[in-house]
Amino acid sequence: xxxxxxxxxxxxxxxxxxxxxxxxxxxxxxxxxxxxxxxxxxxxxxxxxxxxxxxxxxxxxxxxxxxxxxxxxxxxxxxxxxxxxxxxxxxxxxxxxxxxxxxxxxxxxxxxxxxxxxxxxxxxxxxxxxxxxxxxxxxxxxxxxxxxxxxxxxxxxxxxxxxxxxxxxxxxxxxxxxxxxxxxxxxxxxxxxxxxxxxxxxxxxxxxxxxxxxxxxxxxxxxxxxxxxxxxxxxxxxxxxxxxxxxxxxxxxxxxxxxxxxxxxxxxxxxxxxxxxxxxxxxxxxxxxxxxxxxxxxx
Numbered sequence: 559x560x561x562x563x564x565x566x567x568x569x570x571x572x573x574x575x576x577x578x579x580x581x582x583x584x585x586x587x588x589x590x591x592x593x594x595x596x597x598x599x600x601x602x603x604x605x606x607x608x609x610x611x612x613x614x615x616x617x618x619x620x621x622x623x624x625x626x627x628x629x630x631x632x633x634x635x636x637x638x639x640x641x642x643x644x645x646x647x648x649x650x651x652x653x654x655x656x657x658x659x660x661x662x663x664x665x666x667x668x669x670x671x672x673x674x675x676x677x678x679x680x681x682x683x684x685x686x687x688x689x690x691x692x693x694x695x696x697x698x699x700x701x702x703x704x705x706x707x708x709x710x711x712x713x714x715x716x717x718x719x720x721x722x723x724x725x726x727x728x729x730x731x732x733x734x735x736x737x738x739x740x741x742x743x744x745x746x747x748x749x750x751x752x753x754x755x756x757x758x759x760x761x762x763x764x765x766x767x768x769x770x771x772x773x774x775x776x777x778x779x780x781x782x783x784x785x786x787x788x789x790x791x792x793x794x795x796x797x798x799x800x801x802x803x804x805x806x807x808x809x810x811x812x813x814x815x816x817x818x819x820x821x822x823x824x825x826x827x828x829x830x831x832x833x834x835x836x837x838x839x840x841x842x843x844x845x846x847x848x849x850x851x852x853x854x855x856x857x
Contacts, residue, residue: 559854559855559856559857560800560804560853560854560856561763561800561803561852561853561856562856563798563799563800565856566759566799566800566803567799569615569758569759569762569763570755570756570758570759570799571615571616571755571758572612572613572614572615572754572758573609573614573615573616573617573618573619574614574616574619574693577691577692577693578609578614578619578621578693580691580692581621581691581692581693581695582605582609582621582623582695584692585621585623585668585686585695585697586603586623588667588668588671588672589603589623589625589664589667589668589697590603591667594663594667595663595666595667596627596660596663596664599627599629599655599660600627600628600629601625601626601627601628601629601660602625602626602628603623603624603625603626604623604624604626604735604736605621605622605623605624605739606622606623606624606698606735606738606739607620607621607622607696607735607780607781608620608622608761608780609621609622610622610735610739611738611739611742611743611754611784612754613742613754613757613758613761613780613784614758615758615761615762615765617761617762617765618761618780619688619693619694620693620694620695620696621693621694621695621696622683622695622696622698623695623696623697623698624697624698624700624721624735625664625697625698625699625700626700626701626702626721627655627656627657627660627700627701627702628701628702629653629655630653630655630656630657630701630702631701631702631703631704631722632701632702632703632704632722632730632732633646633703633704633705633706633717634703634704634705634706634732635706635709637705637706637707637708638706638708638709642706642708642709642710643709645709645710645711646706646709646715649709649711649712656701657699657700657701657723657724660699660701661684661699664684664697664699665678665684665699668684668686668697672686672687672689675687675689680696680726681725681726682696682698682723682725682726682731683696683697683698684696684697684698684699685697698721698723699723700721700722700723701721701722701723702719702720702721702722703719703720703721703722703732703733704717704718704719704720705717705718705720705825718734718737718825719734719736720732720733720734720735720736720737720823720825721733721734721735725834729834731834731835732835733823733835734823734825735823737822737823737824737825738784738821738822738823741788741822741823741824742754742784742788742822745788745792745822748792749792749795750795752795752796752802753787753788753795755799756787756795756799756802756803756806757780757783757784757787759799759803760783760786760787760849761780761783763849763852764778764783764845764849766852767845767848767849767852770852772848772851772852773844773845773848774844777841777844777845778841778842778844778845779837781821782828782837782841782842783845784822785819785820785821785822785828785837786810786819786828786842787806788820788821788822789810789814789819789820789828790805790806790809790810791809794806794809803853807846807849807850807853810846811846811850816829816839816842817829821835821836828842829842
């Protein structure tokens with residue numbers, strides 16, 4: 559028996575909006591205050607993650623915030639010719655104020671406002687605990703990341719701008735949340751507005767699979783579930799959630815070249831081993847197999 563349309567409709571609904579919005583705006587105001595140690599720097603604050611992409615569900619409460627320093631950056635130069643690499647290295651200068659100083663200053667600002675609710679012991683983000691109507695928030699402190707396509711001179715250069723930071727192991731993690739958000743919205747509109755509700759369905763189904771012992775927690779992060787459905791052709795999103803689910807699963811399992819699936823930002827492949835920005839193929843298969851099993855044995 560398939561999962562009923564009525565259940566899928568319940569799962570399709572977006573989670574909290576008001577409290578998440580209030581949480582983001584309050585923290586953003588703190589980070590952008592005029593008396594911060596970095597107030598004269600070139601930086602920006604923006605959302606990433608499920609709430610920022612309108613794919614959050616009721617089981618998710620975190621608000622993911624990025625504060626990115628734009629006046630310094632790290633790079634990927636793999637696409638440049640040797641001459642262009644030389645030209646770039648001759649032009650660029652070391653930053654006097656970089657990620658370590660920026661993170662130290664951001665942490666001091668957050669602790670000054672939220673005191674013991676602030677923890678910096680996570681792998682990637684500064685955590686601000688929930689308190690009253692404020693939801694739990696994760697603040698990632700980052701600098702720009704530039705993937706260069708060409709560099710002739712300071713006035714003739716092309717690159718894709720993302721963000722990067724280091725985890726607790728000092729490993730560099732680069733990503734492109736603005737491209738992710740823009741691409742997801744464009745695809746959502748191209749599917750007749752079916753995509754984001756379907757993402758929420760897959761995320762709620764993930765919770766059901768974990769509760770039923772069919773999937774281990776942490777196997778299917780929301781970021782990768784968004785990427786999975788992003789690759790499904792728009793014409794597979796049709797007239798009901800049941801049809802969308804069946805069409806998407808059939809395409810992924812029977813038609814897709816999984817090695818060519820892309821992350822939503824279109825900067826990385828979705829399925830690869832040993833990468834901070836890719837989904838291990840075995841984890842993807844574990845989710846897909848469990849989802850299909852539950853679909854075929856509902857009730």
